[in-house]
Amino acid sequence: MSFDLGVRYPDKRIGNKEAGEFYVRLCDGDASGVVPNPAVDGFYAELTAKHPEINTIPLDTIDDHDHSPWSCKLDRSAGHLIMSCVWPKATDVGQLVESLARKHGLAVYDPQSGLITYPGVSTGTAKTSHLALWVLGSFALLFAAIFSYVAQAAPAESPMMFSVFAGLCVLMAVACFRQARK
Numbered sequence: 001m002s003f004d005l006g007v008r009y010p011d012k013r014i015g016n017k018e019a020g021e022f023y024v025r026l027c028d029g030d031a032s033g034v035v036p037n038p039a040v041d042g043f044y045a046e047l048t049a050k051h052p053e054i055n056t057i058p059l060d061t062i063d064d065h066d067h068s069p070w071s072c073k074l075d076r077s078a079g080h081l082i083m084s085c086v087w088p089k090a091t092d093v094g095q096l097v098e099s100l101a102r103k104h105g106l107a108v109y110d111p112q113s114g115l116i117t118y119p120g121v122s123t124g125t126a127k128t129s130h131l132a133l134w135v136l137g138s139f140a141l142l143f144a145a146i147f148s149y150v151a152q153a154a155p156a157e158s159p160m161m162f163s164v165f166a167g168l169c170v171l172m173a174v175a176c177f178r179q180a181r182k
Contacts, residue, residue, distance in 0.1 A: 002071040003090035003112065005097050008080040009037035010107040010118055019109045019116035026080055036078030039104040044074075044081055046100050051093070069093050130180045137176030144169035 006023045014022065022033065048056075054070040061068070069089035075082035085093040094110075101108045102119045109116045144166045151162035 002084040003087055003093065004082065004084045005094065006080065006082045006109040006111070007040070007043060007097065007101050007106045008109070009035050009040055010105075011035040011037075013118060014116065016114055016116055019107075020111065020114055023082075023109045023111055026075070026082055031077045031080065034077050034079035039106055040077075040079055040081060043100050043104040043106055044076060046104075047081075047083075047096070048074075050096065133176045133180035137173040137180065140169045140173035140176060144173065 006026060008022075008026075025032075026034070051070065052068050053074055054068050055073045069085040069092070071084045071086050083093070083097065098108055098117070100106075101117075105119045107116055107118050147162045147166035147169060151159040151166060154162055
């Protein structure tokens with residue numbers, strides 16, 4: 001099993017569905033529509049400086065996935081790169097590819113999730129901003145205070161329910177604040 005990613009120069013922004021169809025065409029060997037750009041060469045040079053292609057390393061190091069995590073030769077043109085790495089290295093390779101793609105202004109398509117990510121922006125899932133997390137956490141604390149007040153003022157048979165809601169709001173606030181600090 002491998003973890004695959006596609007990187008291309010984003011001459012125009014396309015949605016997740018169209019990016020998936022484009023990726024499949026590239027996997028089938030159809031590179032029509034790929035726009036050549038030197039950023040892809042820069043990305044490739046940095047990527048392979050850290051993790052050489054599997055077909056360029058000595059056979060006795062083929063199982064050293066820290067050195068070369070690739071499960072097959074990289075598919076490359078002047079405007080795209082498709083990579084398949086061994087599954088245990090998926091997280092490390094994914095983070096490296098995302099970082100290098102951002103640096104070189106390239107789009108990354110993840111066929112496992114069906115999402116394309118553009119440098120600085122994502123059309124699939126937006127990364128939550130730190131400010132949004134602080135605001136959400138603050139509102140969660142506000143609701144926790146309201147539920148606590150209602151629990152104290154409520155009739156004797158229902159304060160437990162409001163106390164549970166207050167506790168859940170506090171947990172949500174803590175999670176938001178912790179994520180915002182990262």
